[in-house]
Amino acid sequence: MRSLLILLLVLQVHTDLAAQQLRVAVAGIDHGHVGWILGRKDKTDIQLAGVYSADTALAKRYAKRYGFSEDIIYSNLGKMLDAVKPQAVLAFGSIHSHLAVVEACAPRGIHVMVEKPLAVSVAHARKMEALAKQHNIHLLTNYETSWYPSVARSFQLVQDSNYVGQVRKVVIHDGHQGPKEIGCSPEFLAWLTDPVLNGGGALVDFGCYGANLMTHLMKGEKPIAVTAVTRHYKPSVYPKVEDDATIIVDYPEAQCIIQASWNWPFNRKDMEIYGDKGYVMAPDKNNILRRDPSGTVAEKVTATDIPVYEDPFLYLADVVNGKQNPETGLYALQNNLLVVRILEAAKESARTGKKVKL
Known part of the structure; x- marks a missing residue:
């Protein structure tokens, strides 16, 4: 009986930790700042659920460098989003690709954080704003x-x-x-x-x-x-x-x-x-x-x-969880x-x- 109670307690702790984790995916890995998330040491609060890259050879090299499983690598953004169902996506591709990321994520109700700046043009930025408002997602821009x-x-x-x-x-x-x-x-x-x-x-x-x-x-x-x-x-x-x-x-x-x-x-x-x-x-x-x-x-x-948040991913987690405006x-x-x-x-x-x- 005591062993069963201990097992149930351990399972409950794991369940609570999983519930507290922010489940994220990475869209694009050809930005030099992508190491901030792929190489992040503390994985207890942020769960890396998927990595999208059209360059699968580069993704596999990064998997070896940063120690994540090749099983979470996808060469199709939409398929990754549907398969891993992240709460938020971190865009680490070109600035031009930010619009495509929001176009894929917003209708699925997935929040997005892009690397600075928001967009390559006012036209792109306005489309991204409209999508974020229409689908009620957070769209954040990260600066060092x-x-x-x-x-x-x-x-x-x-x-x-x-x-x-x-x-x-x-x-x-x-x-x-x-x-x-x-x-x-x-x-x-x-x-x-x-x-x-x-x-x-x-x-x-x-x-x-x-x-x-x-x-x-x-x-x-x-x-x-x-x-x-x-x-x-x-x-x-x-x-x-x-x-x-x-x-x-x-x-x-x-x-x-x-x-x-x-x-x-x-x-x-x-x-x-x-x-x-x-x-x-x-x-x-x-x-x-x-x-x-x-x-x-x-x-x-x-x-x-x-x-001040010295970790932008913690800020993102608190935004998604309603702790920050x-x-x-x-x-x-x-x-x-x-x-x-x-x-x-x-x-x-x-x-x-x-x-x-x-």
């Missing part, structure tokens, strides 16, 4: 900077405590030496440097970070105009797309300068926020420098100091629809040499 404690602390100082006063100018730098220079895989480079599959080059790849952060800082306010200049410093390396971009986003009372580049001598993701009372600078993930009339203060912040914040659909509008206006400005009004 959304995990940064320094970003969360900067927002707290600016929006909650009014530390800097009225925001007037924001300068955001994102980029690195270049995707080829830092060793991105051939399958990643193939679409990242394609103007159709990626929607552009450095302007899209790194300009989206600044547009996302500024849209949140401005509480979703639409800019009045966007001006952009792109450069092609390395045409022999990136013949099809720009490798450097400067984007100026104008608001009635503020301005954002976004510098996106595949030409920095080092990797950088930093932000400077200037107001009429002070400033906040976030040079990296864990540090900020702030100044107001009382003087300059350097802070080191971690996820234990300020509430996805309508606000950096992952939000409305924020990222505006990001795509800013990027599209920037591309048009760079093409015509004129300011584009929104």
